[in-house]
Amino acid sequence: MLKIENISKRLGKEQILKDVSFEVSPGEVFGFLGPNGAGKTTTIRIITGLLEQDAGKVTVNGFDVVEERSKALTQIGAIVENPAFYPYLTGKQNLVHAKNLIPGLGQVDYDALARLVGLEGKLSKKVGEYSLGMKQRLGIARALLHNPRVLILDEPTNGLDPSGIAELREYLRQMAREQDIAILISSHMLSEMEQISDRYAIIDQGVIKSVESVRNETGAKIALRVNAEAMTEVLDALRVANYPSEVLENKIIITAPESECPAIARLVVPIADLHELTVKRLTLEEQFLQVTKKEGDSHAFAHTK
Known part of the structure; x- marks a missing residue:
């Protein structure tokens, strides 16, 4: 569904990404892990068409993000950290506003969308009355308005309390499975990624160090x-x-x-x-430390906490 093949990117004199490759399949929750500055955000910007790679290829549901940009981007929904909304509008009014900004988008079944993201009966409330977890769910609903096949979430659990994190975790796993959506989650919260992800990639200094199944036996x-x-x-x-x-x-x-x-x-x-x-x-944290530990540096993970 989402395929990244040997992408590289240089900004100025700095090589940000070097031959980055991984795939995310339909129905899969894929963790994208790495310390701050490792290249996660740059990779996501390339996937979403906000930045063009120097080399390599990104395809979404078979469409090249560079050569078939508009077709590729219709396959992607994304939210970055805490989604912003108009607090004086209801959840539905915010979704309608977002829908009107998407050219050519037809009718949306907002009730079905609310059920999908766990906001059934709550779209009539003003967003200013929403909890942070509800706002995260509304953000996902907004990202799903155009029925994308790939959902990209950047640090979706930021600011959530433990119960909110657990709810979001279960919801995302269920949605990936039942809707057959490929979900890519960028995060530094390794304990959460271990519980939510099917597979993960660890990136460090612009290089993919490991692509593994969370539940496999390699670590x-x-x-x-x-x-x-x-x-x-x-x-x-x-x-x-x-x-x-x-x-x-x-x-x-x-x-x-x-x-x-x-x-x-x-x-x-x-x-x-x-x-x-x-x-x-090995736990995911132990595997992370093992592949990102730098020579003479025993604190490679400290930046991610």
Whole structure:
């Protein structure tokens, strides 16, 4: 649905994006993560046609954002941070105003739209009386007026309380699944992205460092406990087999997909007594830190909190 292929962008002398590639499929919630200044906003500006890339290609539902700009942009709905509305108008009046600004847009079923975003029975209230969570939902309704196939949300949980975040999370996952919409969420709130996203991309210094499934097995630590006298031989065997490993609290810790456990066990058993083999999957925050940690900098994540 949304396909970014090798896009690069330079602003002045600074290379902002370098060969950025990822895809977002229909029905998927895709997290776009990175520290401040990593290139998230520039990428979103390119996707939405506000900025043209120097190289590469962006297509939305098959339409090239540069070559078929108008067709591509009709496929996209977007909100950036806290959406702004006229507080003295009702929710419906705000939507009608937005609808009138979209050339050629036909009739809109506002009641159906309200049901879709969880504002049923509330569009008659003035927006000045809305909670922040309701304003976020109204912003999504506005982004969906023209029935886009791709929804882009930049920091949608900013300012929401925990209950508002939980409600928005469940609503977005349900909408992606039931409406078959591709949702791209740019955020620095890793714990939230871990709960809402199906997959994610981590960008740092303009480079995509990782594209993973939140629930896959690639981010894992495999812990082995073997007899002490065989420790060195096991470490040597793991090194030869290209399994990165270290010793921590008398255990050998290996960074490898969980699916490698049988192969690792077969490697170790002939040369040592295998007393324990356990797997700990890395949290999204741990994976983020792992791929964005800079040489001599142990605070790569500090800017994102």
